[in-house]
Amino acid sequence: MTSETNSAARKVRSGVSHTLLVLVAIAFLGPLVYAVSTSLKPADEVFTATPHLFGSEIRWKNYADAFTFAPFDRYFLNSLLVAVAGTLVVVAASSMSAYAFARLKFRGREQLFVLFLGTLMVPQEVLIVPMYWLMQALGWVDSYWALILPWAFTAFGTFLLRQFFLTIPAELEEAARVDGCGPFGTFLRIMLPLARPAIAVLTVFTFISFWGSFLWPLIIINSVEDKGTVPLGLAQFVGQQGTQWNLMMAASIMAMLPTVLLVVLLQKHLVRGLLVTGLGGR
Amino acid sequence: MATDTTVAPPGAPAGAPRAGRRPALRRDGRYASVFLAPSLGGLALFTLFPTAMALGISLFDWPVFGERTFQGFGNYSHLMHDPVFRRVVLNTVLFVVLYVPLNVVVSLGLAVWLGPQIRGRQMFRVLFFIPVMTPMVANVMVWRLLFQPGGLIDGGLESWFGIDAPNFLGSSNWAMPAIVAMSIWQGFGYNFLVFSAAIDQVPQSQLESAQIDGAGPLQRFRYITWPMITPSMFFATTMTLITSFQVFAQPFILTQGGPGVATQTIVMYVYNQGWQFLQMGLASAAGWVLFVIIMGITAIQFVGQKRWVNYDV
Numbered sequence: 140m141t142s143e144t145n146s147a148a149r150k151v152r153s154g155v156s157h158t159l160l161v162l163v164a165i166a167f168l169g170p171l172v173y174a175v176s177t178s179l180k181p182a183d184e185v186f187t188a189t190p191h192l193f194g195s196e197i198r199w200k201n202y203a204d205a206f207t208f209a210p211f212d213r214y215f216l217n218s219l220l221v222a223v224a225g226t227l228v229v230v231a232a233s234s235m236s237a238y239a240f241a242r243l244k245f246r247g248r249e250q251l252f253v254l255f256l257g258t259l260m261v262p263q264e265v266l267i268v269p270m271y272w273l274m275q276a277l278g279w280v281d282s283y284w285a286l287i288l289p290w291a292f293t294a295f296g297t298f299l300l301r302q303f304f305l306t307i308p309a310e311l312e313e314a315a316r317v318d319g320c321g322p323f324g325t326f327l328r329i330m331l332p333l334a335r336p337a338i339a340v341l342t343v344f345t346f347i348s349f350w351g352s353f354l355w356p357l358i359i360i361n362s363v364e365d366k367g368t369v370p371l372g373l374a375q376f377v378g379q380q381g382t383q384w385n386l387m388m389a390a391s392i393m394a395m396l397p398t399v400l401l402v403v404l405l406q407k408h409l410v411r412g413l414l415v416t417g418l419g420g421r
Numbered sequence: 422m423a424t425d426t427t428v429a430p431p432g433a434p435a436g437a438p439r440a441g442r443r444p445a446l447r448r449d450g451r452y453a454s455v456f457l458a459p460s461l462g463g464l465a466l467f468t469l470f471p472t473a474m475a476l477g478i479s480l481f482d483w484p485v486f487g488e489r490t491f492q493g494f495g496n497y498s499h500l501m502h503d504p505v506f507r508r509v510v511l512n513t514v515l516f517v518v519l520y521v522p523l524n525v526v527v528s529l530g531l532a533v534w535l536g537p538q539i540r541g542r543q544m545f546r547v548l549f550f551i552p553v554m555t556p557m558v559a560n561v562m563v564w565r566l567l568f569q570p571g572g573l574i575d576g577g578l579e580s581w582f583g584i585d586a587p588n589f590l591g592s593s594n595w596a597m598p599a600i601v602a603m604s605i606w607q608g609f610g611y612n613f614l615v616f617s618a619a620i621d622q623v624p625q626s627q628l629e630s631a632q633i634d635g636a637g638p639l640q641r642f643r644y645i646t647w648p649m650i651t652p653s654m655f656f657a658t659t660m661t662l663i664t665s666f667q668v669f670a671q672p673f674i675l676t677q678g679g680p681g682v683a684t685q686t687i688v689m690y691v692y693n694q695g696w697q698f699l700q701m702g703l704a705s706a707a708g709w710v711l712f713v714i715i716m717g718i719t720a721i722q723f724v725g726q727k728r729w730v731n732y733d734v
Contacts, residue, residue: 153538160539163531164548170606171551173573174563186571189580236460245450255460258468260719262667264688265712268695268705269474270467292463322452351556353670354688358696370558377565377674384566391559398554406547410614 178388185384205390214372221286222349229345233296238326241304255294285359296341303337340408347398369394475705483702496706508682509690517665519601524661528609532616549610561674564603593683596676604671612657619653651730659722666715687711
């Protein structure tokens, strides 16, 4: 009898709990739903006395219009170029140094590794002033080089991949060495293929952080129409009189889509990678 | 290398058979320098050198164009006496004080609620994580529209509840809470994941037997779950503290630091000094003040952890 009432009470509680959770999810999604809804409305129906989910028509054309209102095609291409190039540099440089730290024996290895980790402590805000000066000295202000290279050598990737390399059994490499494989061969043919899951995680997080980066492009890019990235393009809307909110929301949604897709498609791997390494966002 | 006892005799021919570990060390060392070169070069040029350079620049009156003059600690004492900078530090501290506890409460509360018994929790993990990964500027744009007079919050309050909402972003009372609210929506998904994974490690059998022994939900949390998740708690609070001191895009786009300087943050001050007023020396000094604050907070966290973080379980 008591166990029956217990399980009934448990069912009720679980029902209430699940219902409340659905409400939490709806509240959480509210801003995004509102953004999508606004992105599909005619301009004069963005602000109405009573909020409506749908306007008088569903204007898909807003998404095309966003590209003519501001050069978003250019912004997207720039962002893609910078994020892909930056990610390639990060993955190449950090997998190489990670291999050295995980597998090669050399004097001062531990000290050097600590120095690497130490650089993670320095916040970007301290570096931007001298970095700008450095870019001036190199003649890289307002260039793709400046968007790609300065932040492509963080110790984070080295740390992540080193931790993964350490879990790969050494026997596999020794077998390759016996077969006459040098360190370069072992690295390319044994370690990299085995580290694919970790490299995938690093690739996605690096791509996403380049894709969303804002402060540095804001500083270093003067010709926004030419070399601007998507976040810079979005920020151009701010402060304009009579902001075209529907077009701006269309552009924001498009800026979010690639990252949302990556997160949804690779959810399991990302969660694991994130927890192993304690990635601090961007 | 204490174990490195086999030393090749001096003058031994290179590549002598069974030469021991020293040549292997030397050979590895040569390869290591090749493997390390890109990262080491990049870090030296783009992190180590600029860090030292930042300290140097902060000691100069360093306009973007024109004469540079040595100031000693002039920039730092200027900052200490600049009412704007003081206000900016206070604003940043206020943001941190509001944001960090709320973020932890929301993410931990939801992580406990969404325990292993909840169906579809993987979906919630992905859902809450989305704004963490989407471009910050896009997220903030959406909230700018939400907070706009006539936007969803204003319109909803007015037409559904008959409340005359303030102009959130234009009011010195409401602008900071608005920024905090937006930031929590954007950021709690990360800590939610961290806590959620930690709670997965708590053995269900222990919780169940405690329940049979008559422990209520609060007691079970306090005496079983909490001790096991303190390492995650330490990690999450430290990371959240560090990143929240660096807040920039949210106030920059929501309020431009306004009204007045009511929501201007330290990083915005760095940006303004450097790229609006072109005073690189002051910008650099402000950046170093932020760095010192962050290092201090991290040090306090690490010293304090002995009192409450439990690594034994």
